[in-house]
Amino acid sequence: MGIENAISVMNSGKLHRYNTEEGEISITSQLEVLFSKWQGAKYCLACTSGGVAIQLALRSSGVKPGDKVLANAFTLAPVPGAIENVGAKAVLIDINDNFHIDLNDLELKAKSSGSKFLLLSHMRGHMTNMNKLVNLCNSLNIKIIEDCAHTMGAKWAGKRSGNFGVVSAFSTQTYKHINSGEGGFLTTDNDEIIAKAIIHSGSYMLYGRHASSPSENIFDQVKLETANFSGRMDNLRSSVLIPQLEELDKKVTQWNKLYNVLNDNLKKQNGIFFPNRDSDEYFVGSSIQFRIDSLNNEQIKSFINNCKARGVELKWFGDEKPVAYTSRYDSWKYLDNIPRLANTLRILAKTFDMRIPLTFTVQDCNIISKIIIEELQKVQN
Numbered sequence: 001m002g003i004e005n006a007i008s009v010m011n012s013g014k015l016h017r018y019n020t021e022e023g024e025i026s027i028t029s030q031l032e033v034l035f036s037k038w039q040g041a042k043y044c045l046a047c048t049s050g051g052v053a054i055q056l057a058l059r060s061s062g063v064k065p066g067d068k069v070l071a072n073a074f075t076l077a078p079v080p081g082a083i084e085n086v087g088a089k090a091v092l093i094d095i096n097d098n099f100h101i102d103l104n105d106l107e108l109k110a111k112s113s114g115s116k117f118l119l120l121s122h123m124r125g126h127m128t129n130m131n132k133l134v135n136l137c138n139s140l141n142i143k144i145i146e147d148c149a150h151t152m153g154a155k156w157a158g159k160r161s162g163n164f165g166v167v168s169a170f171s172t173q174t175y176k177h178i179n180s181g182e183g184g185f186l187t188t189d190n191d192e193i194i195a196k197a198i199i200h201s202g203s204y205m206l207y208g209r210h211a212s213s214p215s216e217n218i219f220d221q222v223k224l225e226t227a228n229f230s231g232r233m234d235n236l237r238s239s240v241l242i243p244q245l246e247e248l249d250k251k252v253t254q255w256n257k258l259y260n261v262l263n264d265n266l267k268k269q270n271g272i273f274f275p276n277r278d279s280d281e282y283f284v285g286s287s288i289q290f291r292i293d294s295l296n297n298e299q300i301k302s303f304i305n306n307c308k309a310r311g312v313e314l315k316w317f318g319d320e321k322p323v324a325y326t327s328r329y330d331s332w333k334y335l336d337n338i339p340r341l342a343n344t345l346r347i348l349a350k351t352f353d354m355r356i357p358l359t360f361t362v363q364d365c366n367i368i369s370k371i372i373i374e375e376l377q378k379v380q381n
């Protein structure tokens with residue numbers, strides 16, 4: 001389906017989202033309407049990447065250069081990068097053993113910094129208690145911007161992740177839940193935020209061609225004051241995302257099935273620690289994280305190498321030098337203030353991570369768990 005759609009877009013030559021006939025709704029606009037309906041948000045804007053969606057979410061919700069933005073320290077590099085891009089200052093918050101933002105540290109740093117914004121990453125799909133978080137942020141008059149790169153499809157107490165803050169960002173990059181190579185979505189219920197985000201994304205004065213958008217008078221209030229940062233999604237990528245959206249719920253079920261096989265096998269082994277999952281948390285098990293506190297760095301390196309030699313690729317968040325993806329906040333040296341966050345450092349030092357591609361079968365997951373347990377026992381002896 002995706003391939004046929006892509007060929008048809010290429011045959012039409014209309015790859016640009018604003019290359020439409022009178023009255024025609026572009027494929028990108030159609031995708032935005034479909035995603036906003038699926039997500040249960042009023043509006044959606046498709047962007048060039050998840051990082052761009054975060055940047056536009058920050059700008060459109062009122063973050064200005066020099067403003068402080070609270071953010072959990074366990075996240076991926078595009079998050080502090082988006083804050084930097086806006087000229088704002090990241091105030092990093094510690095995490096707890098469940099990989100969640102530490103609400104006490106959040107309250108403390110919100111008060112000491114005076115920040116009015118929280119950019120919350122549901123990192124690796126672990127959602128904190130959203131009722132508590134929203135209540136705390138409301139009491140501190142803080143706007144929540146959700147980074148749902150790992151929680152497209154996840155819910156807290158039946159409500160989709162991405163519907164708790166004023167605006168949210170998603171990624172459609174290859175390693176996320178739907179795949180257009182690169183891409184991202186911004187969703188919101190707020191008329192002014194979506195109008196600004198559309199203009200920031202590079203709509204020129206063609207915003208009227210967005211089907212997922214507020215009335216003209218909202219644009220009239222912001223269109224001349226809002227800079228064009230050129231971050232539009234194109235019709236080719238949109239055309240491959242539409243059929244994937246239809247498959248997403250089925251994929252989530254399959255991810256969770258595979259996750260549960262790995263989790264059930266591995267948690268039987270002494271010394272492997274899994275975070276708590278609240279019964280209100282409906283997560284998407286597209287990757288798995290666990291901690292092994294008893295291993296020292298030498299043992300960890302042998303364990304990873306030996307697993308890799310048998311075809312099991314584990315990522316470790318504790319390496320002194322960032323390898324491949326950077327999720328170690330202390331490697332983002334361009335930040336003004338790099339605090340010492342004792343729990344984040346302690347937890348990441350012993351945390352392993354594995355992606356669960358849907359090409360894996362239940363049998364693969366059984367073999368993978370067996371290899372991990374055998375290699376762990378070897379380095380422990």
Ligand SMILES: *Cc1c(COP(=O)(O)O)cnc(C)c1O
Nearest residue numbers: 049050051076078121149171173
């Ligand atoms: C992937 C990711 C993003 C956005 O990534 P892009 O590559 O820009 O689409 C943002 N936050 C987290 C936590 C991510 O993993």
